[in-house]
Each structure stands twice: as structure tokens, then as C-alpha cells.
Amino acid sequence: MAFKVQGQVAIITGASSGIGRASALQLAEAGFNVALGARQVEKLETLAAEIKGMTGREVFVMSLDVREEQQVSAFVTAVKNHFGRIDVLLNNAGLAKGVMPVIEESNVANWDAMLDTNVRGLLLMTREAVPHMIEGGNGHVINLGSIAGREAYAGGAVYCASKFAVRAITDALRQELLGKPVRITTVDPGMVETEFSVVRLGDKDKADAVYTNMTPLSAEDIADCVVYAATRPKHVNIDAIIVKPLDQAGAGKVARR
Numbered sequence: 001m002a003f004k005v006q007g008q009v010a011i012i013t014g015a016s017s018g019i020g021r022a023s024a025l026q027l028a029e030a031g032f033n034v035a036l037g038a039r040q041v042e043k044l045e046t047l048a049a050e051i052k053g054m055t056g057r058e059v060f061v062m063s064l065d066v067r068e069e070q071q072v073s074a075f076v077t078a079v080k081n082h083f084g085r086i087d088v089l090l091n092n093a094g095l096a097k098g099v100m101p102v103i104e105e106s107n108v109a110n111w112d113a114m115l116d117t118n119v120r121g122l123l124l125m126t127r128e129a130v131p132h133m134i135e136g137g138n139g140h141v142i143n144l145g146s147i148a149g150r151e152a153y154a155g156g157a158v159y160c161a162s163k164f165a166v167r168a169i170t171d172a173l174r175q176e177l178l179g180k181p182v183r184i185t186t187v188d189p190g191m192v193e194t195e196f197s198v199v200r201l202g203d204k205d206k207a208d209a210v211y212t213n214m215t216p217l218s219a220e221d222i223a224d225c226v227v228y229a230a231t232r233p234k235h236v237n238i239d240a241i242i243v244k245p246l247d248q249a250g251a252g253k254v255a256r257r
């Protein structure tokens with residue numbers, strides 16, 4: 001059953017494209033006022049106008065690089081000051097570039113970029129948002145993991161390491177936050193057709209070659225899962241939502257080079 005919320009506020013990181021963009025739209029349709037963070041503010045402004053036109057919700061936009069501690073702190077403070085509350089944090093921002101090199105061709109710079117975005121960025125955002133959630137008596141951290149954080153085959157070693165870390169952080173924080181009014185969920189997709197998956201697979205031709213054997217999920221499919229988790233009643237915690245194209249279900253090894 002679909003629930004609607006009223007007056008709640010959701011932060012979406014990496015909202016300028018793909019799953020983040022679709023989730024921002026659908027969370028607004030479900031009743032959330034939304035705070036959009038990404039490095040490309042122009043794209044966020046366009047999305048904000050679209051959301052306002054479609055839903056009438058309030059939208060806050062600010063430049064955000066989740067790797068930068070001071071930017072994260074300033075962003076979360078600005079959202080709290082603007083809306084007076086933070087109910088949902090969707091840690092969606094993720095990096096694909098740098099997964100492509102095989103281990104013998106990879107370097108410290110692309111390992112760091114990957115782990116700083118997918119892991120440290122998520123930790124920074126969560127650390128800043130959770131106290132406001134506890135103070136407000138309601139919170140839900142939703143992390144974009146991946147089946148790469150479960151099956152360890154998709155996307156290369158460093159990407160897998162980052163997504164296993166996302167799952168570990170999610171499970172550990174759930175324990176750490178026991179007794180506090182903050183829920184925590186991972187949404188773990190298989191192949192989704194976004195800019196990210198095209199980059200991850202190297203180029204459009206390669207991506208299409210994979211897609212010929214598979215009907216990938218859409219960003220909207222994943223946004224549906226995000227909205228489902230975000231709109232459950234407060235006493236319901238969904239630990240994880242694992243969602244794959246049918247062709248990947250049970251396959252284990254996916255999207256290999």
C-alpha cells in the first residue's frame with residue numbers, strides 16, 4: 001500500500017541525474033519537501049523547477065561535494081535552517097569512473113576518488129544529518145548500495161569494496177542507533193540503465209552489448225524502492241531492498257568485463 005507523508009523533508013545527494021533525480025521527483029510526489037545536493041547546481045535548478053511544477057513541494061538546492069567535510073556540514077546546516085527538520089537522507093551520490101581499470105592498471109588516485117565518494121561521503125553526510133533526526137524524533141537514512149556489495153562481481157574490485165562498505169556501515173549503524181528514532185536501509189540494485197552504468201561499462205557500445213542480453217532496471221524502478229522504504233510507518237524498518245533485472249536474478253556473476 002502506498003503511503004503519503006506531509007511536511008517531512010528528504011535530502012537527496014547526487015540528485016542531478018539517474019537514480020538521485022528520479023528519487024527526488026518521486027519523493028516529492030509522495031509528499032516530501034526535498035533538499036537537492038550535487039556538484040552541478042544548474043542541473044539541480046532545472047530539476048527543482050520541474051518538481052515544483054509537478055508537485056508544488058518546496059525544494060532547496062545547494063552545491064554539494066560529498067567528499068568535502070566543510071561542504072557537507074554547510075549543506076546539512078543550511079537544509080536544517082531552511083526547513084527546520086530533516087527526516088530522510090538518501091545517500092545516493094556515487095562514482096563510477098575509476099572502476100574501469102583492472103587492478104594492474106589502477107592507481108591510488110582512482111581508488112581514493114571511489115572510496116572518498118562512495119564511503120567517506122556517505123559517512124560524512126550521515127554523521128551530520130543523524131543528530132538533527134534524533135533531535136526531531138524521526139529519521140531514516142537510505143543508502144544506495146549495490147548487488148556489488150553482496151555478490152562481489154559487478155564493477156571491479158574497488159567499486160565492490162566501496163559497496164560492501166556501504167552495506168557494513170548500514171548494518172553497523174542500525175545496531176549503533178538502536179533505541180534512537182532513526183531507521184536505516186540499503187537499496188541494492190543490479191544493473192540500472194543510467195549514465196553511471198554507461199560510464200562503468202566504458203562506453204555506450206559496450207553498455208548496449210550488455211543490455212542486449214539483459215533488460216536493465218530503470219532509475220524510476222529504484223526510486224520506487226526508495227519511496228517505499230521512506231514512506232513506511234515509523235515503527236517499520238526495512239533493512240535492505242535487493243532488486244535486479246530478471247536476467248540477473250540468481251546469476252551471481254554480472255556485468256563482468
Ligand SMILES: NC(=O)c1ccc[n+]([C@@H]2O[C@H](COP(=O)([O-])OP(=O)(O)OC[C@H]3O[C@@H](n4cnc5c(N)ncnc54)[C@H](O)[C@@H]3O)[C@@H](O)[C@H]2O)c1
Binds near residue numbers: 065091
Ligand atoms: N546504475 C547502476 O547500474 C547502479 C547499480 C547499483 C547501484 N548504483 C548506485 O546508484 C547510485 C546512483 O547512481 P546512478 O546509476 O544514478 O548514476 P549517475 O552517475 O547518474 O548518478 C550519480 C550521481 O552522483 C553524483 N556525484 C558523484 N560524485 C559526487 C560527489 N563527490 N558529490 C556529490 N555528488 C556526486 C553525480 O554527479 C551524479 O549525479 C550510485 O551510488 C551507484 O553506485 C547504480
